[in-house]
């Protein structure tokens with residue numbers, strides 16, 4: 012049975028459970044009591060929860076497990092003995108057989124696959140019906156168990172409350188578990204990479220040319236230092252040189268000087284800037300800013316300046332981050348009590364003296380935290396650098412030269428022809444893991460700073 | 470008492486308000502208030518909450534300018550000069566008419582920097598030594614020197630509430646103002662800290678004209694020589710503190726000070 016049909020049946024059973032339990036509760040013998048502990052509908056919810064939740068949990072686990080079980084069974088069939096030992100190829104053939112078995116494709120390219128269609132079909136049917144049977148059984152069992160417990164004195168109200176809490180907890184765990192899952196998969200692939208390339212080569216050597224890997228010594232051409240330098244140079248230096256002053260100044264203007272009327276239309280306008288898809292910024296960087304920067308470089312006497320300069324990508328990235336910095340700085344300036352501002356103005360300080368001597372120092376921790384968050388966004392930003400930055404891994408301090416970033420290299424490594432077990436492809440995961448750890452640390456530091464700062468005013 | 474400004478010509482009062490009204494947007498907060506403030510005096514503003522005491526106090530150093538919706542009409546003079554005229558520089562005005570707020574609001578800076586803030590802004594000290602001198606003198610006058618002289622570099626926000634309020638007074642004194650406005654300076658303090666501030670007001674009154682808003686009538690009776698009673702945005706009665714508390718002329722004043730309402 013199709014998963015959606017199954018879900019439909021389970022929810023339907025839940026509804027029946029709700030109705031019957033409620034109907035039963037309505038007719039409870041009250042034994043002279045005026046007020047029952049729980050309302051009839053709460054008895055209904057109690058039974059519905061017990062009907063639906065265990066079955067749903069089972070379906071979730073089963074959907075995750077059954078592909079592996081199906082594959083196991085198919086591999087045990089005689090036709091599978093023809094299969095290659097190479098995992099990637101084997102999976103491709105099994106995938107073809109599955110598509111035909113499920114009716115998504117008409118024929119296979121590979122003869123082995125054709126032979127596997129029947130065993131595949133049988134396995135899918137077997138595990139599909141087994142899962143369906145167990146799920147429906149669970150729904151009935153749960154519902155029946157709950158139904159037998161309902162009685163005039165049963166505290167369904169409290170149980171339903173607890174059940175709701177459990178559902179909410181599960182919902183909030185999903186985001187956390189996903190993050191953990193992402194981390195683990197990155198970690199796993201990275202470990203495979205580090206089995207081939209020594210971590211010290213990857214982290215500390217300065218030569219990066221993944222196109223020319225020496226199979227005997229892959230670490231020699233997979234030194235990530237130039238990528239991290241480029242990422243830092245574009246995202247944390249050039250972009251921040253744009254984003255911090257402009258973001259801060261616009262926040263100061265908006266919080267301290269702008270008339271309410273101006274603020275009303277200017278703030279949303281800035282926020283629209285934050286909603287522009289990054290690919291649009293990418294076009295802008297590649298087609299407009301990059302040539303202009305190159306012309307400037309030529310004008311300044313660098314005739315061979317790169318058309319994919321670090322400056323072009325960094326400038327546009329900085330503009331993209333301005334609203335982000337501005338809105339965080341706005342928040343932290345607004346969080347400084349008005350009493351500070353009044354105290355300074357009452358001393359005869361002007362607006363700008365008040366801002367530079369009282370408001371900004373007081374808001375500084377919040378602003379710093381905002382900048383850290385902005386940096387972590389900038390170094391994870393991909394689209395702009397993919398379109399406007401160069402692929403050449405240079406360690407340079409000259410913004411007119413080309414530089415590449417971690418994210419750009421990840422995209423380059425994973426697109427085009429890729430074999431999945433080569434150090435070249437796996438390097439993408441190691442890069443991703445390192446970037447993940449760096450941004451995670453930046454965010455943790457930023458959050459701590461913000462927390463400390465909050466305490467200072469409470 | 471030595472460096473007090475000699476009586477100005479004109480009204481003869483340090484500050485005079487004539488027919489002052491303030492509204493916030495459409496809402497009128499005070500109506501047609503006329504009052505005089507003199508040197509060597511403490512003037513107390515009393516009245517039920519929301520009657521416009523703070524609003525009127527803030528017109529005296531133009532702090533209402535910082536509220537976009539506030540509109541002030543009427544005339545207020547300092548030494549005979551109209552403080553709302555375009556010739557009056559608000560920076561200079563606020564240096565001459567200082568303010569202490571209801572809730573102590575030291576800057577999140579060191580004790581020293583808090584007091585040095587005003588002198589730095591107004592360029593009052595030519596050297597570090599001169600600045601040190603101003604800071605010490607101001608802290609002494611605020612009665613705080615002995616308590617903080619060994620920890621001037623500690624944060625001002627780490628002091629107790631009463632000490633913070635005296636620090637704010639020291640900060641106001643440091644620019645050598647002529648008038649000090651205090652808006653319920655003790656309402657956030659415990660009785661001991663309150664007594665210290667009242668004592669301080671006694672000591673300061675010879676040097677500055679002091680205007681204090683208070684909701685505490687005993688306090689007004691203790692510290693002030695003149696008292697103004699506000700009600701519903703109007704100045705009901707203004708006169709010598711002794712007279713106001715013993716023989717009020719207006720029925721409303723009498724009701725208020727005998728605790729009939731408010």
Ligand SMILES: Nc1ncnc2c1ncn2[C@@H]1O[C@H](COP(=O)(O)OP(=O)(O)O)[C@@H](O)[C@H]1O
Pocket residue numbers: 493496498516517518519520521522523524525536538
């Ligand atoms: N910033 C403001 N905006 C609008 N109305 C205000 C503002 N400040 C005070 N008011 C109003 O003006 C009136 C007088 O307030 P206030 O001067 O604070 O009274 P008091 O200090 O005597 O308690 C009150 O009705 C108050 O609601």
Ligand SMILES: [Mg+2]
Pocket residue numbers: 522523524652
């Ligand atoms: Mg008030």
